[in-house]
Amino acid sequence: MMLQLSGVHAHYGHIHALRGIDLSVQVGEVVTLIGANGAGKSTLLMSLFGQPRVSAGRITFDGEDITRLPTHIIARRDISLVPEGRRIxxxxxxxxxxxxxxxxxxxxxxxxxxxxxxxxxxxxxxxxxxxxxxxxxxxxxxxxxxxxxxxxPKLLLLDEPSLGLAPLYIKKIFQTIRELNEDHGMTILLIEQNAHHALRAAHRGYVMQHGQITMTGTGRDLLASAEVRAAYLEGGHAAA
Amino acid sequence: MALALQQLINGLTLGAVYGLIAIGYTMVYGIIGMINFAHGDIYMVSAFIAVTGFTLLAAFGVSSVPFALVVVLIVAVLFTSVYGWAVERLAYRPLRGSTRLAPLISAIGMSIFLQNMVQLTQGARVKPIPPMLTGGIDIYETAEFTVRIAYSQMLIVLVTVGLMIAFSWLITRTSFGRQQRACEQDRTMTALLGINVDRTISLTFMLGAALAAVAGVMVTVYYGVVDFYIGFVAGIKAFTAAVLGGVGSLPGAMLGGLIIGLIEAFWSSYLSAEYKDVATFSILILVLMFRPSGLLGRPEVEKV
Known part of the structure; x- marks a missing residue:
């Protein structure tokens, strides 16, 4: 297992943003995390780096417990993040x-x-x-x-890479993700609101709601699931 | 005419010193958004290290001025960098993530502490060094006035220009410089790229202190006297220079220093030497009122 989160809780200010997250990513996988705005997806990615520090639970990477490591040391474990808002x-x-x-x-x-x-x-x-x-x-x-x-990086974390892009570029980004994974063996954890593209590109997916994982399965299964379709595909965005 | 020329020379010299100190303010502000009010006292400590160094070397019979200068400069830069590091480590880092006001108050405390430490250990009286870099070149003579560039003035301007070039190169062209600027723009993102932000901040403090150290040594050679209070006055003037140039901007700090130096020199020769500080602080107030981002600073609002 490359990345493993077990029972992770985190607070963002006074908000209890992550409420017991269990999630794993295996070597060579593309995993996607979908969910509405404010579900805690970005907080989850940032908490991998200790921003914010998790208040309970454990995060391991390549078998090493990285829960309490300083941010820059975690980054040195070959984990790269494309953060929310780009932050160039x-x-x-x-x-x-x-x-x-x-x-x-x-x-x-x-x-x-x-x-x-x-x-x-x-x-x-x-x-x-x-x-x-x-x-x-x-x-x-x-x-x-x-x-x-x-x-x-060994593990690439992408926080809504398609946000604000023209359709042509969105296609390009997802094509790039596939290439990086298939040709270079890069492991990828992808956050998306664009559930359709994301689930098609991913081996497995997680659905997040109110700081909790509510559903998980292969990309194909989730794409076919009535609940996911209603909330994230056909009906546009679910209420947070 | 001759007097004006002489004041131009004096003003540039003074301005170079203010500029060197101002860089320390501006860099620290750039990276952690606080005014390091103990910075002027770091400069004062360096001046005392210079006095001690020159006196010791003279006592050991070293008579070569260039040799003494180089040795004292190196020692002062080393010691003062450690001071810069320690001040950040002890007084500011524990307060990071606290309110904006806390490190500011801590900085004032550190300033008072350093002044008192030097006053207690070195005494409150003015300390002189034997004159060491006397003489100069007369460049223009009239019947009643001779314009002269003192060797010490040449030294100050040359060293400052050299340091500015080296420093600009360091900040704009090297990996450390990029990391330093990255920390200024987005500390969290910088850490996410694997850079040790705390270490970069420490190095920034040390660099600022090292430049202040050079200024301290130069001023000791120039004026030949120091006391424990020089850091306060020079610090506030360099701070004014940094604000005038645009706090956060390196070229701005240097430009601000030169302007303040020139204004002081001309003001004291044509208007009144007693009120030269009034001129400086009036500028501070005016800039804060009408152009808070300074001459070369960028406005606070940014396109997102």
């Missing part, structure tokens, strides 16, 4: 943002990795010297993904 460094150039992603990586891979990112997102190569804050939302999203990939 706005007053740095695109190139500098990519270099920040590669800060822990072997410098000998730098050129190869940069070329891979240009191939993946050609627009970034055109904008290398531009301040990241001046990019469009979609371009910032691509930069955030590229920055995360520069670290060559």
């Amino acid at each position: 460094f706005p007053r740095m150039t695109v190139m500098e943002n990519l270099l920040m992603g590669a800060v822990l990586a072997d410098p000998r891979n730098l050129d190869v990795d940069l070329k891979r990112m240009y191939a993946l997102f050609p627009i970034l190569e055109e904008r290398l010297e531009q301040r990241a804050g001046t990019l469009s939302g979609g371009e910032q999203q691509m930069l955030a993904i590229a920055r995360a990939l520069m670290a060559r």
